[in-house]
Amino acid sequence: xxxxxxxxxxxxxxxxxxxxxxxxxxxxxxxxxxxxxxxxxxxxxxxxxxxxxxxxxxxxxxxxxxxxxxxxxxxxxxxxxxxxxxxxxxxxxxxxxxxxxxxxxxxxxxxxxx
Amino acid sequence: xxxxxxxxxxxxxxxxxxxxxxxxxxxxxxxxxxxxxxxxxxxxxxxxxxxxxxxxxxxxxxxxxxxxxxxxxxxxxxxxxxxxxxxxxxxxxxxxxxxxxxxxxxxxxxxx
Numbered sequence: 001x002x003x004x005x006x007x008x009x010x011x012x013x014x015x016x017x018x019x020x021x022x023x024x025x026x027x028x029x030x031x032x033x034x035x036x037x038x039x040x041x042x043x044x045x046x047x048x049x050x051x052x053x054x055x056x057x058x059x060x061x062x063x064x065x066x067x068x069x070x071x072x073x074x075x076x077x078x079x080x081x082x083x084x085x086x087x088x089x090x091x092x093x094x095x096x097x098x099x100x101x102x103x104x105x106x107x108x109x110x111x112x113x114x
Numbered sequence: 115x116x117x118x119x120x121x122x123x124x125x126x127x128x129x130x131x132x133x134x135x136x137x138x139x140x141x142x143x144x145x146x147x148x149x150x151x152x153x154x155x156x157x158x159x160x161x162x163x164x165x166x167x168x169x170x171x172x173x174x175x176x177x178x179x180x181x182x183x184x185x186x187x188x189x190x191x192x193x194x195x196x197x198x199x200x201x202x203x204x205x206x207x208x209x210x211x212x213x214x215x216x217x218x219x220x221x222x223x224x225x226x
Contacts, residue, residue, distance in 0.1 A: 004156075030212065043204065043217035086156065090212065101172065102215070104156040 003027050004105040006087050012111045019074040021108045023087030026068065030090050033102065034061050034072050037084040046072075046085075077112045084109050117141055118218040120205050126224045133192040135221050137205030139185075145208045146188040147215065148172075148180060150201040157204065163188055164211070195225045 007022045023032070034046040047054050047061040049070075054061050058077075063070040074081055087105040117140030127133055137146060147162040149172075159172030161180040169180050177199060179191045192199055205218040 033214070035217075041202065041220045043220075045214045045216065048214050088157075101159055101162070102157075104158070106154065106156040 002105070003091075003103050004087055004089055006085075006105040006108050008108060009106070010109045010111075012113065013077050015078055015112055015114050017077050017112075019077050019081075019110065019112075021072045021085050021087075021110070023070045023072070023105055024068060025070075025087075025089045025103075027089065027103075028092040029065075029068075030092050032063055032070050033088040033090070034070075035086040035088060037086060037107070039083070043086070074110075079112045079114050082111050118205060118207055118216060120203075120218040120221050122221060123219065124222045126226065127195055128226050129196055130194050133195050133223065133225075135190045135203055135205075135223070137188045137190070137207075137218055139188075139207050141207060141209075141216075142185060143207040143209045143216075144185075145211060145213075145215075146182065147206040147208075148178075148188065148190045149204045149206065150174065150199075151204060151220075152201050160190065160203075195223075197225050199223065200225045 003026050005024045013019055031048055031050045033048050035043050036046050037043045049063050058075045060073040084107040086107045088102040090102055119138045121136045148160040149157045151157050158174045160174055160178050161172055163169045163182040181189045203221045206215040208215045
């Protein structure tokens with residue numbers, strides 16, 4: 001079983017719809033990242049969070065540490081949001097010291113139609 | 115955008131030949147990483163560096179070596195390329211071990 005599981009794997013939406021992508025993980029973490037990869041291949045970091053919620057424009061990321069779960073929401077989706085969204089977690093080292101290595105989910109392919 | 119470039123961007127080579135991929139940064143970040151991205155696996159760490167001449171293995175390091183003789187350059191070498199190393203390779207940088215990582219544009223490598 002992968003340490004990081006994303007759902008759904010594929011998501012199709014109509015422009016304007018509210019979108020939710022989920023990420024579940026099985027290890028203790030110090031932080032969780034959401035990244036975006038456009039069809040051209042470039043990867044951009046969207047959020048890094050360790051608790052609560054963060055918002056940037058139409059994107060909202062939440063995390064529940066106790067339930068080991070995070071969600072990425074997109075409000076008023078647009079065709080330019082079409083991309084692969086990747087969840088990644090930074091594991092806790094034994095004893096609670098964090099270090100930089102990330103474990104990535106397989107990504108959610110989002111397609112938004114006009 | 116962070117100043118990260120990768121070269122070459124595309125390469126086709128034959129099994130058994132050596133290949134070196136270069137990652138160059140202009141941000142003076144301490145940490146540099148090499149990942150490979152394959153369908154069904156997501157991004158996986160090959161090697162990373164936490165300073166000049168300081169490197170460590172990631173989860174898929176077999177068949178790969180790295181070198182970092184300058185802060186700005188991190189080289190990934192496949193000593194004898196195999197078809198299983200056909201992949202898209204991404205370099206990333208970060209200023210600290212737990213900071214946001216910034217990714218390069220990727221190198222698509224095909225080993226025939």
